[in-house]
Amino acid sequence: MKFEITSPVLTDRLVLRPMEPGDAEALHAYQSLPEVARFQFWEPRSLEEIRSKLTKWADMKCLDGEGTLAFAVEERKDGGVIGDVSLRVTNVEARQGTIGFTLNPQYQGRGFATEAGRALLRMGFEDLGLHRIFASCDARNNASWGVMERLGMRREAHFREHALFKGGWDEEFYYAILEDEWREQQENAGFSGVNPAVNGDRRG
Numbered sequence: 581m582k583f584e585i586t587s588p589v590l591t592d593r594l595v596l597r598p599m600e601p602g603d604a605e606a607l608h609a610y611q612s613l614p615e616v617a618r619f620q621f622w623e624p625r626s627l628e629e630i631r632s633k634l635t636k637w638a639d640m641k642c643l644d645g646e647g648t649l650a651f652a653v654e655e656r657k658d659g660g661v662i663g664d665v666s667l668r669v670t671n672v673e674a675r676q677g678t679i680g681f682t683l684n685p686q687y688q689g690r691g692f693a694t695e696a697g698r699a700l701l702r703m704g705f706e707d708l709g710l711h712r713i714f715a716s717c718d719a720r721n722n723a724s725w726g727v728m729e730r731l732g733m734r735r736e737a738h739f740r741e742h743a744l745f746k747g748g749w750d751e752e753f754y755y756a757i758l759e760d761e762w763r764e765q766q767e768n769a770g771f772s773g774v775n776p777a778v779n780g781d782r783r784g
Contacts, residue, residue, distance in 0.1 A: 581672050583643040583708055589651070591695050596651040596665065598641040603652050604631045606661035610684035619718040620682070643708075645672055653696050655687070662687040667700045667708075675711035677704050681727070693727045701731060705759045714756035718745075728755040732765045 589596040599607075604627060610616050611625045625633075640650035648668040652661045663683035670676045679700045681693050704710040715733065717724035725735075733755035741749035 581643060581645055581669060581708065583649075585641040585649060585651075589699050589703065590656070591699050593656055594692060594695055594699070595654040595656055596696060596699055597654065599634060599637045599650055599652045599664070601631070601634050601638060603661050604634055607634075607652075607664065610663070610682070610686075613685065615685065616682065619721045619724070640666075643669060646670060649703075651696075653683070653692070655692070662692065663696070665696045665700060667704055669708065669710070675709060677708065677710045677713045679704070679713060679715050681724075688723065693723075694730045697727055697731045701757065701762055705762050710759065712756055712758050713762075714754060716752055716754045719751040719753050725753050725755065728753075731757070732762065733757045 585598055608625065608627045608630050611622075611630060612627075614624055617624045637650045640648050643649065646669050648666050650666045651664060653663040653665055654660060655662050661684075663681065665681040666679065668678050668680075670678055679697060681696055681700075683693050701713060704713045713733075714736070715728050717728070719725075719738065729735075734757065735753055736756050737752075737754040739750070739752045739754070741751065743750040743752075
């Protein structure tokens with residue numbers, strides 16, 4: 581599977597684009613917050629740590645098999661980075677992928693994560709030809725699994741105390757959606773919320 585982001589993904593209110601070195605301060609504004617890192621595998625990040633990681637994140641715009649596409653999320657009206665999202669191909673043969681999203685708390689509660697998530701699902705199913713897309717989150721992260729449900733994903737698993745996470749037992753939800761389920765939802769809703777501005781080279 582080969583794929584390359586050649587232009588930004590546009591939704592009604594957002595721009596999803598590859599990350600750039602100049603995004604460091606905007607990412608640090610929320611990735612440094614304890615409340616944002618609480619349910620993540622990482623701890624609050626310093627500006628220097630983010631600058632270092634951006635050298636890798638900025639290259640996550642091409643796939644050649646399994647791998648991750650990483651996007652900075654901007655609000656079209658005002659510009660500026662308000663969050664980041666990712667789409668990762670986890671198994672090429674079985675056409676499996678997973679999505680993730682993190683928003684600056686100042687922009688939460690406005691439907692931006694759901695809007696960005698819809699763009700990722702459309703990209704995964706239409707551009708990458710995935711069969712199933714899943715996502716997971718801490719069971720206490722109501723905002724995150726609420727987004728997954730608004731995306732039409734169904735809860736497939738509830739893992740209780742299955743791993744140690746930041747000094748305590750983890751409780752985790754897994755959600756997923758199949759390509760035919762997603763297409764049926766699009767037909768029922770008549771939804772077309774993404775400008776097909778991303779071109780890729782998809783090969784099985």
